[in-house]
Amino acid sequence: MIDIFLLSSSPERASHIVSRIEASGVAYRLRRAYGSAGQICVHKQAITRSSVLIVDDAELVARELDGVEEMLACVPALRCVLIAPAPSDALRGAARRVGVQQVLAWPNETDELVSLLLRLDARQRMSERMSARPSGRIVSFVSPKGGSGTTLIAVNFAQALAASRNRRVLLIDLSRQSADAGLFLATKPSPQTLADLDVPVEQLDARLLEACVMRIQANFHVLTGPRDPLDGAARLQPAQVERVLALARKRYDAVIVDPGSGTDLDASALRAVAVSDSVSMVMQQNPLYLQGARRLLDSLGAQGHAAGTVRMVVNRYDRQARIDLPTLERTLGAKVAHCLPRDDKHADAALGLAVPLVKCAADSALAQGIRLLADILWQPGAGRRETSIVQRNECGL
Numbered sequence: 253m254i255d256i257f258l259l260s261s262s263p264e265r266a267s268h269i270v271s272r273i274e275a276s277g278v279a280y281r282l283r284r285a286y287g288s289a290g291q292i293c294v295h296k297q298a299i300t301r302s303s304v305l306i307v308d309d310a311e312l313v314a315r316e317l318d319g320v321e322e323m324l325a326c327v328p329a330l331r332c333v334l335i336a337p338a339p340s341d342a343l344r345g346a347a348r349r350v351g352v353q354q355v356l357a358w359p360n361e362t363d364e365l366v367s368l369l370l371r372l373d374a375r376q377r378m379s380e381r382m383s384a385r386p387s388g389r390i391v392s393f394v395s396p397k398g399g400s401g402t403t404l405i406a407v408n409f410a411q412a413l414a415a416s417r418n419r420r421v422l423l424i425d426l427s428r429q430s431a432d433a434g435l436f437l438a439t440k441p442s443p444q445t446l447a448d449l450d451v452p453v454e455q456l457d458a459r460l461l462e463a464c465v466m467r468i469q470a471n472f473h474v475l476t477g478p479r480d481p482l483d484g485a486a487r488l489q490p491a492q493v494e495r496v497l498a499l500a501r502k503r504y505d506a507v508i509v510d511p512g513s514g515t516d517l518d519a520s521a522l523r524a525v526a527v528s529d530s531v532s533m534v535m536q537q538n539p540l541y542l543q544g545a546r547r548l549l550d551s552l553g554a555q556g557h558a559a560g561t562v563r564m565v566v567n568r569y570d571r572q573a574r575i576d577l578p579t580l581e582r583t584l585g586a587k588v589a590h591c592l593p594r595d596d597k598h599a600d601a602a603l604g605l606a607v608p609l610v611k612c613a614a615d616s617a618l619a620q621g622i623r624l625l626a627d628i629l630w631q632p633g634a635g636r637r638e639t640s641i642v643q644r645n646e647c648g649l
């Protein structure tokens with residue numbers, strides 16, 4: 253059941269919107285009120301009991317989003333849709349920055365509302381199924397472009413979490429073109445890989461998962477990617493990935509996913525990101541990354557991860573870079589949660605030894621930064637929409 257609060261400045265448009273909600277076929281409970289976006293705070297109590305907020309205001313302008321921002325800050329799980337006749341780029345940008353899920357143009361884009369509700373309904377049902385049993389958390393690291401350090405960070409993040417002995421950790425390398433996480437962890441390749449899980453979904457069970465993981469230490473396992481990246485047949489389908497993650501959640505406290513970067517992020521990788529509890533985007537201060545990041549944030553947004561919920565991690569942080577942190581945040585409409593320093597010496601040495609640097613160069617600034625990132629993302633209740641309140645850490649810089 254989706255709880256919807258509709259604030260509309262026109263009874264006529266409100267009826268049309270309600271008919272679109274009806275057309276989606278999802279089960280919903282609707283509360284509605286008439287007024288402008290500026291009056292939103294009057295309805296705070298009803299909005300806090302809702303999961304979707306639709307604001308339809310013909311006069312909506314960027315500077316009137318304060319109330320919307322306040323509501324989104326009060327109710328972290330709230331998904332907000334704005335509807336306006338011809339939303340300007342300024343309005344769309346401002347809305348993204350305050351955490352609005354989607355801005356729709358009236359009346360042309362109102363059909364989008366149907367697909368959004370269907371996606372939210374599917375997510376809600378999936379999370380209800382997941383929460384019915386005790387489960388571990390899935391943390392994904394994505395990147396708009398290869399070479400940003402996603403795998404190094406995912407591997408070391410997993411190793412840092414596993415430092416607590418009573419925590420079971422699984423790293424899954426879903427990267428299609430560069431399934432190389434195993435190289436950061438062991439000198440010999442794993443005899444079994446993800447390709448061995450390519451069986452019908454109903455045959456995917458805990459025993460098979462257990463047989464395919466490589467044991468780095470008693471409480472830290474890794475599921476490596478197929479050895480031949482060109483072997484398309486070895487690629488798991490989205491439904492298989494989802495099943496593997498559901499099984500992994502039951503058996504591990506932390507499931508860290510390296511889905512790959514840029515064009516590597518196919519439907520299977522995006523399915524993994526969609527069911528993740530926390531998504532971080534690894535960035536560099538470079539225009540090529542900025543452009544790719546914008547596109548990637550849009551595809552993540554379509555999956556229900558609004559820009560404000562994706563944690564930005566700047567790797568190889570350079571204080572002197574032309575693209576400084578405020579520029580990056582302004583361009584992407586997302587806050588930088590953490591910065592990691594460049595450290596060629598220790599990164600190369602760790603890779604040469606096939607030992608994560610949080611182990612073999614534990615005192616380096618990079619290792620300390622990754623441990624701090626693990627603390628930030630693992631703090632109790634670190635859910636999806638907390639990026640904006642996480643203090644930015646420029647570790648060791």
Ligand SMILES: Nc1ncnc2c1ncn2[C@@H]1O[C@H](COP(=O)(O)OP(=O)(O)O)[C@@H](O)[C@H]1O
Pocket residue numbers: 395397398399400401402403404405430513567568592593594595596597599600603618
């Ligand atoms: N902060 C860093 N300082 C120095 N080298 C790094 C850093 N982060 C990653 N690297 C190195 O950069 C290369 C690419 O990193 P990788 O994690 O494979 O990137 P991606 O998975 O995003 O393609 C690796 O050799 C890795 O050791």
Ligand SMILES: [Mg+2]
Pocket residue numbers: 402403404427430432512
């Ligand atoms: Mg990689």
